[in-house]
Amino acid sequence: MANTDPGAYNGFQQYSGTGSAPTYEQVAVAIAYNSTNIFFGDPVNPDTSGYIVQGVTSSGSGNTQVAGVFVGCKYLSAAQKRVVWSNYYPGGTDPQSGTIEGYIVNDPNAKFVAWSNVTGLTQADVNANIGFNIGSGNTSTGISGAFLATIGNDASLPFRVVSLLSAPPGVNGTESGAYAKAIVAFNNVSTKQLTGVAS
Numbered sequence: 464m465a466n467t468d469p470g471a472y473n474g475f476q477q478y479s480g481t482g483s484a485p486t487y488e489q490v491a492v493a494i495a496y497n498s499t500n501i502f503f504g505d506p507v508n509p510d511t512s513g514y515i516v517q518g519v520t521s522s523g524s525g526n527t528q529v530a531g532v533f534v535g536c537k538y539l540s541a542a543q544k545r546v547v548w549s550n551y552y553p554g555g556t557d558p559q560s561g562t563i564e565g566y567i568v569n570d571p572n573a574k575f576v577a578w579s580n581v582t583g584l585t586q587a588d589v590n591a592n593i594g595f596n597i598g599s600g601n602t603s604t605g606i607s608g609a610f611l612a613t614i615g616n617d618a619s620l621p622f623r624v625v626s627l628l629s630a631p632p633g634v635n636g637t638e639s640g641a642y643a644k645a646i647v648a649f650n651n652v653s654t655k656q657l658t659g660v661a662s
Contacts, residue, residue: 466642474504474607475575488570494563497555502600504607521594529621531569538563551605579611583641592620623650
């Protein structure tokens with residue numbers, strides 16, 4: 464049975480790593496005040512000032528290196544008058560100033576599950592490099608809308624397809640083709656020397 468459009472993507476969800484659930488090997492990073500929203504499961508990029516920002520869609524050549532995948536933050540809420548722990552950073556709408564402490568997974572051995580778009584993936588795409596589209600995150604749930612974009616021919620693409628997700632059988636996303644889910648690993652992350660074989 465063919466996969467169907469999930470209606471909403473859910474970003475990069477951790478599949479495995481050197482740590483253990485639920486925190487795995489997340490590390491603290493700084494988010495600049497008044498940056499755009501960053502959602503749980505968004506790839507993030509480093510900026511030139513030492514902060515992280517929501518990732519920029521990368522599906523062709525000349526891609527920016529990713530800093531990791533965003534998994535939450537804490538900040539002083541002006542509205543609630545206390546420190547808030549959140550699975551997403553709501554831009555500059557609540558934190559009124561200061562630096563926000565974010566958390567990312569940037570272990571070069573980490574693996575993630577993500578949806579592909581309508582173009583889809585097949586077994587022939589395993590071991591190829593792939594980009595992502597940042598999509599539209601959900602401000603109600605804080606979940607990312609990022610998804611895997613088409614396979615590229617650039618060794619600097621941020622992710623590599625490790626395998627297609629095939630279990631549990633019959634679940635949407637476990638068939639090859641359009642809207643297939645894949646297990647991906649970092650190919651171009653700031654904690655890892657750039658390597659890779661382009662497709």
